[in-house]
Amino acid sequence: MLKNKTIGFIGAGSMAEAILKGLLSKNMVNPENVFLINRKDQSRLSEISQKYGLILGRQKAEYIAGADIIILAVKPKDVTEVLQRWGNRLQDGQIFISVVAGISTELLENYIQNRVSVVRVMPNTSCAVGLSATAISGGKRATNRAIDVTCEIFSSIGSVVLVNESMMDTVTGLSGSGPAYIYYMVEALESAGVSAGLHPQTARLLTVQTLLGAAQMLLKTGKDASELRKEVTSPGGTTMAGLKALKEYQVAEAMKVAVFKAKERANELGKQLASL
Numbered sequence: 578m579l580k581n582k583t584i585g586f587i588g589a590g591s592m593a594e595a596i597l598k599g600l601l602s603k604n605m606v607n608p609e610n611v612f613l614i615n616r617k618d619q620s621r622l623s624e625i626s627q628k629y630g631l632i633l634g635r636q637k638a639e640y641i642a643g644a645d646i647i648i649l650a651v652k653p654k655d656v657t658e659v660l661q662r663w664g665n666r667l668q669d670g671q672i673f674i675s676v677v678a679g680i681s682t683e684l685l686e687n688y689i690q691n692r693v694s695v696v697r698v699m700p701n702t703s704c705a706v707g708l709s710a711t712a713i714s715g716g717k718r719a720t721n722r723a724i725d726v727t728c729e730i731f732s733s734i735g736s737v738v739l740v741n742e743s744m745m746d747t748v749t750g751l752s753g754s755g756p757a758y759i760y761y762m763v764e765a766l767e768s769a770g771v772s773a774g775l776h777p778q779t780a781r782l783l784t785v786q787t788l789l790g791a792a793q794m795l796l797k798t799g800k801d802a803s804e805l806r807k808e809v810t811s812p813g814g815t816t817m818a819g820l821k822a823l824k825e826y827q828v829a830e831a832m833k834v835a836v837f838k839a840k841e842r843a844n845e846l847g848k849q850l851a852s853l
């Protein structure tokens with residue numbers, strides 16, 4: 578039962594808020610059992626605590642040692658500082674979930690002496706609306722119970738897949754960063770509609786509903802994207818003309834390169850930290 582567990586976030590940025598918002602809106606956690614630690618920016622802590630009814634003011638050390646689950650949500654460059662400060666305060670049986678891009682469970686485990694289950698997770702910001710695509714892989718000391726608890730957390734705010742850790746950077750390039758690619762496409766479609774004379778609000782409504790409908794079609798029909806695409810594409814019709822332009826501009830290739838570049842970047846971020 579997650580509701581009775583104490584959950585702490587180290588790092589109170591976009592990702593921590595997205596996870597927190599999703600969990601609270603699904604009534605999965607008790608706000609009284611949630612704590613946040615953030616560096617320097619106290620106004621951010623106050624803002625987020627007020628917004629979600631969390632209790633401020635506990636001693637950090639007490640909080641870290643007492644939490645059942647700790648979610649690490651700082652930028653990769655800040656991981657070493659966090660681990661040097663808190664790594665040896667973690668207690669046997671705690672679950673330490675990292676959402677940090679590129680950072681291996683092995684590296685995290687190097688800083689943690691006690692029998693703590695380290696689990697690496699790659700969600701996306703759609704946690705905030707309960708629709709994250711989240712991949713999970715356990716470190717070598719992670720217990721089955723820790724993996725189950727992690728799955729429980731993230732399946733309450735989206736879909737979960739278990740992957741081998743060697744796939745985590747790829748997942749990061751695809752679904753971790755993925756929402757940004759989709760938003761980029763939405764921006765492009767909206768702006769195309771506006772250029773062709775639509776009111777911005779109309780262009781936005783039509784674009785977003787098209788995206789939502791297409792996602793639901795993929796989920797509910799179980800058909801492949803290529804099959805659904807063919808159903809839209811009348812021979813000699815409008816869609817064919819549009820798709821021809823996408824092919825000419827090598828949009829599929831661009832998507833592939835985007836995923837690969839993001840994957841490479843995740844790998845670099847991990848290597849940078851490992852070399853310190």
Ligand SMILES: NC(=O)C1=CN([C@@H]2O[C@H](COP(=O)(O)OP(=O)(O)OC[C@H]3O[C@@H](n4cnc5c(N)ncnc54)[C@H](O)[C@@H]3O)[C@@H](O)[C@H]2O)C=CC1
Pocket residue numbers: 587588589590591592593614615616617618621649650651652653655658659676677678699700701702753754
């Ligand atoms: N934003 C996204 O879409 C996703 C982000 N991630 C990962 O989540 C992590 C956090 O990303 P964001 O939330 O976007 O970053 P962010 O910059 O919004 O938040 C990071 C927070 O960590 C705090 N922080 C830094 N050093 C700290 C320390 N020593 N102790 C306590 N707090 C500290 C900062 O003050 C900041 O509030 C990153 O490692 C990223 O790779 C993973 C999946 C998706």
Ligand SMILES: O=C(O)[C@@H]1CCC=N1
Pocket residue numbers: 678749753754
């Ligand atoms: O841009 C980033 O580095 C993070 C990781 C996945 C999504 N955002």
